[in-house]
Structures are given as C-alpha cells and as structure tokens.
Amino acid sequence: xxxxxxxxxxxxxxxxxxxxxxxxxxxxxxxxxxxxxxxxxxxxxxxxxxxxxxxxxxxxxxxxxxxxxxxxxxxxxxxxxxxxxxxxxxxxxxxxxxxxxxxxxxxxxxxxxxxxxxxxxxxxxxxxxxxxxxxxxxxxxxxxxxxxxxxxxxxxxxxxxxxxxxxxxxxxxxxxxxxxxxxxxxxxxxxxxxxxxxxxxxxxxxxxxx
Amino acid sequence: xxxxxxxxxxxxxxxxxxxxxxxxxxxxxxxxxxxxxxxxxxxxxxxxxxxxxxxxxxxxxxxxxxxxxxxxxxxxxxxxxxxxxxxxxxxxxxxxxxxxxxxxxxxxxxxxxxxxxxxxxxxxxxxxxxxxxxxxxxxxxxxxxxxxxxxxxxxxxxxxxxxxxxxxxxxxxxxxxxxxxxxxxxxxxxxxxxxxxxxxxxxxxxxxxx
Numbered sequence: 001x002x003x004x005x006x007x008x009x010x011x012x013x014x015x016x017x018x019x020x021x022x023x024x025x026x027x028x029x030x031x032x033x034x035x036x037x038x039x040x041x042x043x044x045x046x047x048x049x050x051x052x053x054x055x056x057x058x059x060x061x062x063x064x065x066x067x068x069x070x071x072x073x074x075x076x077x078x079x080x081x082x083x084x085x086x087x088x089x090x091x092x093x094x095x096x097x098x099x100x101x102x103x104x105x106x107x108x109x110x111x112x113x114x115x116x117x118x119x120x121x122x123x124x125x126x127x128x129x130x131x132x133x134x135x136x137x138x139x140x141x142x143x144x145x146x147x148x149x150x151x152x153x154x155x156x157x158x159x160x161x162x163x164x165x166x167x168x169x170x171x172x173x174x175x176x177x178x179x180x181x182x183x184x185x186x187x188x189x190x191x192x193x194x195x196x197x198x199x200x201x202x203x204x205x206x207x208x209x210x
Numbered sequence: 211x212x213x214x215x216x217x218x219x220x221x222x223x224x225x226x227x228x229x230x231x232x233x234x235x236x237x238x239x240x241x242x243x244x245x246x247x248x249x250x251x252x253x254x255x256x257x258x259x260x261x262x263x264x265x266x267x268x269x270x271x272x273x274x275x276x277x278x279x280x281x282x283x284x285x286x287x288x289x290x291x292x293x294x295x296x297x298x299x300x301x302x303x304x305x306x307x308x309x310x311x312x313x314x315x316x317x318x319x320x321x322x323x324x325x326x327x328x329x330x331x332x333x334x335x336x337x338x339x340x341x342x343x344x345x346x347x348x349x350x351x352x353x354x355x356x357x358x359x360x361x362x363x364x365x366x367x368x369x370x371x372x373x374x375x376x377x378x379x380x381x382x383x384x385x386x387x388x389x390x391x392x393x394x395x396x397x398x399x400x401x402x403x404x405x406x407x408x409x410x411x412x413x414x415x416x417x418x419x420x
Contacts, residue, residue, distance in 0.1 A: 091281065
C-alpha cells in the first residue's frame, strides 16, 4: 500500500496510527503541503478532493477521507479492532472521533486558514491565538465529558477515539493552546503516546519531517 | 425515541431521513437555534457539545453526532441498510458522507457563522455570498467525481451518501449557490427527493418549521 501523506497533516497522522497499530507496511508518498503540492493537477488525479491523506491499495484502488480509510482498514485487517462491534459503544467512539474529525480539525486546516486570510483578512496571529484555540477548546470541552481514561478513551483497548485524540492534541500543542482544563484528554494522550505504534506514526518520525 | 432537532439543522435533517427510511417512530423535541436554545444549560445537560441533533433512546441513553447516530440506527435497525457491508463500497459511501459531514457543513453552520462575524467582522452578505458557496462548491466538485447516479449516489439502493447529499443540496439552495456544475449531485438529489422518507424528513414538513 501507498499512503499519500504529509508529516504534519492531522488526518494523515490518524491513518498512520491505524496502519502502525495493525502492523501494516506501506510506502509513504510525501505531498508537501507547504508548497501547495496537494493543489497541483498531478495530485488531483490521485484525490479529487485534493486533500490528504489518500491510501492506495496494491491493486491501485484509492481511498480518501481519513475516517473512511480507517474504517476500511478495520474491516479488512480487524486486529486490533479500532471500531468496537457493539452498536452503542461504537456510537460513543464514533461521536468523539467525529467531534474531532468534523468540528475541530476541518476548521483549522491549512486550506481553511488560507481562505480566512484572503476572504476576511484574518491575520496569522488571530488564526493562531483566537480561531484555532476556540474550536479546539470547544470540542475538547465536550470530549472531556464523554471519555473516561482506562487508560485509553474507552477502556483498556485502543479505539478510533484515541487515534483521533492524539493528532488533535499534537495540533493543540503546536498552537500552544492551554490544555489544563482537559485532564482526561491529556491522560488519554499520554497513555497512547507510550504505545510504539503512536510513536512510529508521529510527525517527527516521518521520512518527510522537516 | 426522542430526537432533539431543529427543522433547518442539516445534521438533524440527516438523522430524520434515516429514521424515516427505517420506518421508526420518534418524538421531535424542537430546539430552536434561532434563539440560541442549543446553548442553554438545559440543553447542555442533554448534549455536552451543545449541537443538534441528539437522539434519546427509550432507556434514556443519548447519542450525539449525526453520522454516529445513523451508524447506530443502521446496526440496530438494519432494514434498509444505509451503510453497505462490503468494505470498499462502504469506504466510498463514507468518503462522500464525510466530505459533507466534515468539510462542507461544519464550516457553514450557525455557530461558525457567529464566530466569523465576531472574530473577523465577516458580514452576513460575505458569509452568504462568498464563504458558504466556497465550501459547498469545493466539496461538491469532489463528490461529483465520486458518484454515479443509478439513480442514487451508489446505485439502486439508498445509502448514507444520499442521506447526506440531500440536506446539503437543500442548504446550497437556501444560499442560492449555483449548482449547474454538479449534474450528478442534482440527479441524486432529485431521485432521493421523490422518496416519501425524504419528503417526511424535509425541513418544511417538521412540526417546528416556521
């Protein structure tokens, strides 16, 4: 498999964690967002949405959208299972994952920041100090009430929720968002970070880290 | 079951479609977003994220995040199945659903519009004419390449993709976004709108429509 990825892309980071947890080998194809490589025609051929990541299977089939990719991997390579089978537990894990995947991360990604700057004159400082922290804090405040570190977000097994929380905490730290109000989120992050799969998937451990 | 809903909330609309397709009865609890009812303490007790919808099961269990709720309903009430079992088809359906659920809708909801106005002085006109159309067009451009009306987005059975496309097309029309470039999206919308479940779930058919 090939993963079109960028070391700092949160959504790529999620898929890297899932691949590492399942012990799957893959080739990294770096798409450096800093020079807008993801907006070039060559990448549009790979991913019609021109976002990261894309997972290319061995037969050339390409999958997009990080949570859809992880759900695919979880069905085809079920060990360890990241999305619980029990419908109610699954709904809770998915709700936490979707708060991050829908209501925090998409508001703070590179493309949105660019449009906020060009359309509303948002300064880099306002984006870093006001906009990004606002959505992280609002989302984490909800998640803090939905998880119970044991040590992972939903008990002693890693789930999709942990796979989403760690990259979002990484992003929060990058923007120096204070996280003291979210001790459960921090506890889950610390527990997951101790796992070798999360370490292998970390931005700094990637071949395109710079 | 009770659905905390607002007639114009896109995410509520998705869950209403799924409930109607499965023939499930429920009570609507209206949470009028126009007077900020969803930000009141009473609703915070219901949904820690203070967003719509929330599905309350008969035993009082509450589920949040529309796609997580629909996945729960699909597991417990599998007829008709909205999320295909085949992992690859499922990944494609989920990718389309997540483009809407992550990269279009969350950028355009009421809460985000409010923050854009207060933080960056975005005018209602700029939000309606520039910001909202930008994300709808960008997302629909990708989806247009990912679906093949047959007559629904993924063939002759309704899937989660259709459940997400219809409310997003409704929103696009509300903001008068030209959709001529997206004939497949429009064809899927027309096919789905002809189904009684989509009609029953429409904003105008709700008890709190105004």
